[in-house]
Amino acid sequence: MSASGAVEPGPRGLPPPTEDEEQQPTEIESLCMNCYRNSITRLLLTKIPFFREIIVSSFSCELCGWSNTEIQSAGRIQDQGVRYSLSVRGPEDMNREVVKTDSATTRIPELDFEIPAFSQKGTLTTVEGLINCAISGLEQDQPTRRAKEEAIELKKMANPFTLMIDDPSGNNFVENPHAPWKDDALVITHNNRTLQQEEMLGLQTEAPEEKSEEEDLRNEVLQFDHKLPRMQCPCSDQHKVQIPHFKEVIVMATNCENCRHQTNEVKSGGEVAPLGTRITLHITDPSDMTRDLLKSETCSVEIPELEFELGMAVLSGNFTTLEGFLKDICKLVTKNPFTLGDSSNPGQSEKPQEFSQKLNQIIEGNMKAHFIMNNPAGNSYLQNVYAPEEDREMKMEQSTLKTYTPTK
CATH class of the missing domain: 2.20.25.420 (ZPR1, zinc finger domain)
Incomplete structure (x- = not known):
């Protein structure tokens, strides 16, 4: 109301x-x-x-x-178009409900058959009903020999075959009988509309301004072949991300659907800063654990209260929260192979457990501590939750890079 x-x-x-x-x-x-x-x-x-x-x-x-x-x-045209690809394998797939809008293009690649956009009205039917409607249209409106042959091929078509529905308005639908679980026979792909599709839907009135190649790549996830040493699977993505009040970083992720291998790493997207940085955070409240953190491969970490120091290149580049980073440190220390097994000394196995308990106290807010990030390249970051105002619990210092001078 x-x-x-x-x-x-x-x-x-x-x-x-x-x-x-x-x-x-x-x-x-x-x-x-x-x-x-x-x-x-x-x-x-x-x-x-x-x-x-x-x-x-x-x-x-x-x-x-x-x-x-x-x-x-009943809704608006979606931000992206959608393409449904259904592998019809049996009678149960023929009974799937289908919403086909008038702007959708329907294809059956095995028969080289296509129903163009705006040639039929929008309909709510099944896969079988969609095919029967196409057969009726071929037999009734097109009495040519080719149309009759296509109708006969559709009638005699046996499973399996592929039904593809491509709708630039994004308002098409093919039923997933296993919802909310994944349907192996149905592939849903979202894509950006072309200029021609925008004009076809009546959305594009003026030609868009040309964007530079650099701007296009800035908002795009780049995919390229990266061969894993074991499975030889191409599966790697890169994307630029702008961190507020900091700079650009490059997020690199590997996710292989075949061997389930997953890695992620963060690299600085800018040049080496002229000054190094030393960030000191006084952890006084559990809310500090939610601060965003970027640790580059040139950054070392110290926790004086635990007499702990993490050198450069350990844990590689990482963009996470302070809590997530401390948990990664905990895993690194407690799963050290030199402190596990029958060959380890009793004193060595007790120290990692004691360190893990104290680290968990810091994470839970039961122990105050200082978290120090020292990066001579100046490309590490710890979120200031009061930005752009000053953070009373965090101190940032800058220092010049040390250069090597050879002796005579």
């Missing part, structure tokens, strides 16, 4: 359904385009599970028997 108490209209002017009228269609008197006499059109606003709201429009003329059913999306 609005501030004045009036009921606001639903999508496309339809009144929002109440609890009693949720499944009741709206009836509108309209003209039959077959006999040109008045009949009834029924509109129903409904919600498809795991999808969105749609408007089902059904017209049936009691005088001449002509009927027509269409669907329209």
